[in-house]
Amino acid sequence: MPEVHDPLTDPAPAHDLRAVLRIRAFRRLWIAFGLSSLGDWIGLLALTAMAKSLAGDDYQAANFAIGGVLFLRVLPALVMGPVAGWVADRLDRRWTMILGDLIRAAFFVSIPIVGTLTWVLVATVLIEIVSLVWGPAKDASVPNLVPRHRLEAANQLSLITTYGTALPAAVIFTAITLVSRWAGDFAIDLAVYVNAATFVVSALAIVSVAEIGRAVHDHEEHPTLWRTMVEGWSYVTSTPLVRGLVVGISGAFAAGAVVIGLGRTYVEDLKAGDPGYGVLFGAVFGGLALGMGFAPRLFSGLSRRRLFAAGLVGSGICLAALALIQQIEIATMIAILLGFCAGASWVCGYTLLGLEVPDAVRGRTFAFVQSAVRTVLAVTLAIAPFAAGAIGRNTWTIGGRSVSYNGAATTMLIAAVLAGVIGVIAWRQMDDRPGVPFWRDVRRSFGKTPGVYPTTGLFIAMEGGDGAGKSTQSALLVEWLKEQGQQVLLTREPGATELGKTLRGIVLDPATGDISHRAEALLYAADKAEHVDSVIKPALKAGAVVITDRYVDSALAYQGSGRDLDLSDVERVNRWATDDLRPNLTILLDLPPKSGLDRFAGRDRIEAQSHDFHVRVRNAFLELAAAEPQHYLILDATQDREELAAQIRARLQPMLPKVN
Ligand SMILES: Nc1ncnc2c1ncn2[C@@H]1O[C@H](COP(=O)(O)OP(=O)(O)O)[C@@H](O)[C@H]1O
Ligand SMILES: Cc1cn([C@H]2C[C@H](O)[C@@H](COP(=O)(O)OP(=O)(O)O)O2)c(=O)[nH]c1=O
Structure with missing residues (x-):
């Protein structure tokens, strides 16, 4: 795949894993890393199988040999984890990785050739020590290859690859042992050689990633394992x-x-x-x-x-x-x-x-x-x-x-x-x-059914706690969208319709006092039903970008999690009320409750709830977003207005309806 774009200006959202893979240098490193992980897993399977067969027919000896291999695999990480990071920081990263791969390949090849249980165990430890230096060298070079805002996606990809390759490794191992069953123990040897080959290919892939370069020596302190453990x-x-x-x-x-x-x-x-x-x-x-x-x-x-x-x-x-x-x-x-x-x-x-x-x-x-x-x-x-x-x-x-x-x-x-x-x-x-x-x-x-997403216009919801900056960001967004020539409607819940205004008065006026939590949920739901039917749907149908300041997630968070109601009940009522119409994108402005409430002085009936209530609300918002990341943009709302607005614009740009 040729490099046809600049990774810094790629409009894809930050969490898009494919966007990280479009960065050539990272893609090559990732391929190398994927191959090493695959090799590691095949190696683990082959070595336990080999330990078992070298230990002979004795049940106890076989179990001890397998336990030994597995234990020695994790032991170096326990003892040497922090030291390995320190060593990796002082060496040239690219050469560390290339040599690391070649050394591991050589050790794996030596195992079937030597063919003793002792060597299996010793080589296991040595291979693991090399892996321990290889890993941090790889982790540390990633930030040099991808822009900052894609770092999280890059890390996520690394994690998925580390564990995800276990499955193909198991398939390959099974295939090798099935196909060459007639060959007896040679099948396991073959698996070990295949594994060695993956390391060689990985080394070759890294040779081509010149961008990794020499380690920029930083003086960041690596806390000792002991201190980390005690503090944690x-x-x-x-x-x-x-x-x-x-x-x-x-x-x-x-x-x-x-x-x-x-x-x-x-x-x-x-x-x-x-x-x-x-x-x-x-x-x-x-x-x-x-x-x-x-x-x-x-x-x-x-x-x-x-x-x-x-x-x-x-x-x-x-x-x-x-x-x-x-x-x-x-x-x-x-x-x-x-x-x-x-x-x-x-x-x-x-x-x-x-x-x-x-x-x-x-x-x-x-x-x-x-x-x-x-x-x-x-x-x-x-x-x-x-x-x-x-x-x-x-x-x-x-x-x-x-x-x-x-x-x-x-x-x-x-x-x-x-x-x-x-x-x-x-x-x-x-x-x-x-x-x-x-x-x-x-x-x-x-x-559950997946809900209805509008196909004409664009439906955007702003969500977050009180004082998170929803009104501020909505206003900035409207301004930008108008500049883009979009037809825009800014609306809010509760209180965007005549009926809504009356309902808003009831639910927010401190004079209303404590009302039944179910009644509260139904009042908010009634406001939504009227809002969706008389305001949101007609505007979307006309092709407008509709931004609503709060929507169903507020009900799920405030009534469903803040109050002692059954979340699924609140959800059903709200789905019914809104005809299950969902936003194409929900922008969640995430802020610790105290910071939001400190931004202003007056308190309505909901804002006056306890701190615990608001913490539950915040967590509920985050959980909703985590469950469907493709429909959310989560932002750290402590950032300044302009920074937030820029992130929102970057995410929305590719989603906007075409303007004639
Ligand atoms: N990014 C920000 N950083 C600091 N203060 C902000 C920010 N965005 C908004 N504010 C201020 O915080 C208060 C609440 O903002 P607002 O947009 O009304 O929040 P919401 O609509 O979520 O309740 C306002 O005084 C606003 O000027
Ligand atoms: C839409 C909605 C809002 N609410 C609450 C959240 C807010 O505290 C209040 C709306 O107040 P509002 O002043 O419009 O919001 P903000 O304080 O963010 O500017 O109603 C619910 O409890 N359920 C809902 O379904």
């Missing part, structure tokens, strides 16, 4: 919600890790061999990707906290089913479901952490979570196979029938119970909708 720990332990989240996220990881750690012997017990292992591994990671990608959208009406805890309990149930149902085809289905549940929890946990942890400690908290997850991963990967080996193969004779029950399945069952217990504890600590039965929530949140 003190914040996490003193905040119940965050404590629940961290324990839960670690639990979700541990559930996945148990399957990976025990998978090799588990499939052996089911007589499914190497191809079976590849399939099971791919199933867990495929499910994980599905859960991360689709669960929040699939259950968009379910509170994130509930989805988080439900995912954990679900992982536990799947793990138990996996232990009890000893049949490879069914086990594969369950493994997908298990990955899905763990992925749903993981992504909700991360979103919630992002929402609930204040700016000042967020960096440290995330660093703590990363370290905690690595530790849990290392411990689980190491302990699970050892526990399985220690339990061994058991056969009991009950009533004349012999029942065999093996260490791998027993250990999974124990882990299942632990995951379930953690899920229930997380549920208890975090449930934000006590009294509303879970299944009713699920039923209502599932399988």
Whole structure:
């Protein structure tokens, strides 16, 4: 693909992943990185399989060998993570990556040639150490290749690629082992060679990215792992919600890790061999990707906290089913479901952490979570196979029938119970909708219709807390749109119609006092119904750009989450009221509630609600946006007016109706 555009002026929105890939240098680095990740996963599968076969037929020895490989994979990161970053900062990044790839390729080639278990283990550690320097060199060069506003999308792409390549790796591994089954152990050797080849190709790809250049030495301090852990720990332990989240996220990881750690012997017990292992591994990671990608959208009406805890309990149930149902085809289905549940929890946990942890400690908290997850991963990967080996193969004779029950399945069952217990504890600590039965929530949140998006004109909603700057930005936007020759209508809720004015008087006048929350929701909904029918729809039909200052999201946030109403009830009422007409784009001006309310002095009936109420409202807005990112532009409203206006214009430019 030739470089036909300037990445700085690419009009695509900042979160558009394809726009990052249009940047040639980044695209090449990404290809190299994708290949290395793919190679890494194939290598992991091949080395565990090799460790097993080198350990011989002894169940215990095989489990110990696999546990050893997996544990040694994560050990260097634990011990040397921060040091590796420091080293990477002092070397030429491009050469670090090229040599890193070549060295890893050489180590992988050496493994089948030497062919001893000791060398498998030693080489695993050495390869991992090289990877540890390679990773930060790559991460640090990305900001030099992409413009600032695309950095987040670039990071997201890196993350997706790191975990996403596990699935094709599993497919390739399975294919190699199936095709060359007749070749015995050579199949595994072949997988290791394929893996080495991916590193060589990756090195070649990096040779062509001259832009990476020499590391600009910065003096930014890298906090030690120890300090990160201590600071994160003190914040996490003193905040119940965050404590629940961290324990839960670690639990979700541990559930996945148990399957990976025990998978090799588990499939052996089911007589499914190497191809079976590849399939099971791919199933867990495929499910994980599905859960991360689709669960929040699939259950968009379910509170994130509930989805988080439900995912954990679900992982536990799947793990138990996996232990009890000893049949490879069914086990594969369950493994997908298990990955899905763990992925749903993981992504909700991360979103919630992002929402609930204040700016000042967020960096440290995330660093703590990363370290905690690595530790849990290392411990689980190491302990699970050892526990399985220690339990061994058991056969009991009950009533004349012999029942065999093996260490791998027993250990999974124990882990299942632990995951379930953690899920229930997380549920208890975090449930934000006590009294509303879970299944009713699920039923209502599932399988919603997608809503109606206008095809003539353009419908834009401004949303955000009180004082976020919606009126200011709406006015600036109207001015710009008119300059572009657009027909524009600026309107607002509540109070844009005659009926609306009366309703606005009632809902906002402090003299109204406390009214039933359902009545309040219905008054706002009545204002919307009149607004949509008599103002918004006719203007859109005439081809205008309609900007509304507040719309349905305000009702979902203020009445659905601020008040103690059922979010899905509020949603249904509002869908009905608006004929399910949705904005083509919602601009969310995000601001901590206090900053917004400090911008002015008077308080109407809603603004006078408690601080907690406004925090719930803010989080609800962010969750709505996170569930459907393609229809949202989230802006940090602490920026100055002009900066905000420029970002809004950049996002809207490609969406505007054609002017004759
Ligand atoms: N980006 C900004 N930075 C600082 N103050 C702002 C900004 N945008 C608006 N304001 C001020 O904040 C107050 C609330 O802005 P307004 O646009 O009325 O918010 P909203 O319509 O969301 O309630 C006004 O006094 C406005 O001048
Ligand atoms: C549209 C809408 C607004 N509201 C609230 C949010 C605001 O506090 C108030 C509208 O007040 P308004 O003064 O128009 O908004 P702002 O303070 O942002 O300029 O009504 C709801 O609770 N539900 C809704 O559906």
